[in-house]
Amino acid sequence: MPFYRLDSPEDWSYTGEVNANHKWGLPGTHCPECNATWSSGMDSYPCTDLSGLPEAKILEEPRLEEDFEAFVRLREWVRPFAPPGVPLWPGTKFGPLVGSAWGTFGQLFMPYAWRLLIRREALEQLQAEGIRGLKGGRTQIRFRQRQAPELLELQIEPHGLLHRDCIPQGKDVPCGKCGRRGFRFPDNPMLDRASLPKHLDLFRLANFTTVIVATERLVEVIHRLGFEEVAIRELPLR
Numbered sequence: 001m002p003f004y005r006l007d008s009p010e011d012w013s014y015t016g017e018v019n020a021n022h023k024w025g026l027p028g029t030h031c032p033e034c035n036a037t038w039s040s041g042m043d044s045y046p047c048t049d050l051s052g053l054p055e056a057k058i059l060e061e062p063r064l065e066e067d068f069e070a071f072v073r074l075r076e077w078v079r080p081f082a083p084p085g086v087p088l089w090p091g092t093k094f095g096p097l098v099g100s101a102w103g104t105f106g107q108l109f110m111p112y113a114w115r116l117l118i119r120r121e122a123l124e125q126l127q128a129e130g131i132r133g134l135k136g137g138r139t140q141i142r143f144r145q146r147q148a149p150e151l152l153e154l155q156i157e158p159h160g161l162l163h164r165d166c167i168p169q170g171k172d173v174p175c176g177k178c179g180r181r182g183f184r185f186p187d188n189p190m191l192d193r194a195s196l197p198k199h200l201d202l203f204r205l206a207n208f209t210t211v212i213v214a215t216e217r218l219v220e221v222i223h224r225l226g227f228e229e230v231a232i233r234e235l236p237l238r
């Protein structure tokens with residue numbers, strides 16, 4: 001069964017724009033082991049509510065860099081609230097997108113390759129079609145217009161891998177301390193067939209989390225329902 005990458009389109013037929021940030025985020029950090037200073041900033045868990053965390057206020061202020069030990073302490077505060085087993089990279093975002101929006105929107109909206117927003121009624125249509133594993137996180141987006149859509153952000157969790165044969169040699173092993181993998185997305189990507197989840201129709205690649213992958217079932221429904229504003233490209237398997 002084929003798998004497809006979902007990406008932001010090159011041509012937009014709608015005018016919508018969103019200017020919003022997540023309510024909470026982990027800081028970036030400097031790793032004393034691999035010497036990288038980094039922040040993912042692209043992984044988000046919009047269904048993770050940190051309002052019950054006494055220290056959540058600290059995570060409302062975006063900080064570029066934190067001492068590694070302090071970063072680890074913050075990460076361990078968050079872990080009980082996050083989905084079990086997910087990696088909590090430096091810069092990971094949580095909770096609702098807070099901000100403003102304007103213009104017109106299709107059923108789907110990908111402001112970036114790694115973020116997928118959806119109208120509430122479109123999410124309900126996909127769920128009614130039996131698409132598995134879709135979780136819509138509420139947003140706090142104010143619209144500068146009447147007749148505004150309700151936009152949700154899909155929480156897309158990491159499962160499945162790029163095949164090691166398409167990753168430069170030596171780069172497929174993450175840093176033992178911070179988990180960073182230092183390679184660019186390959187020109188000829190291949191998915192590792194054995195690693196792909198069987199219980200979900202939408203996921204991110206665990207070793208390249210900016211890439212969102214959909215099953216053939218989901219892509220068939222997107223086409224059949226005429227959903228727009230998403231680029232779809234098949235990813236080869238190995």
Ligand SMILES: [Zn+2]
Pocket residue numbers: 031032033034035036175176177178179180
């Ligand atoms: Zn490191």
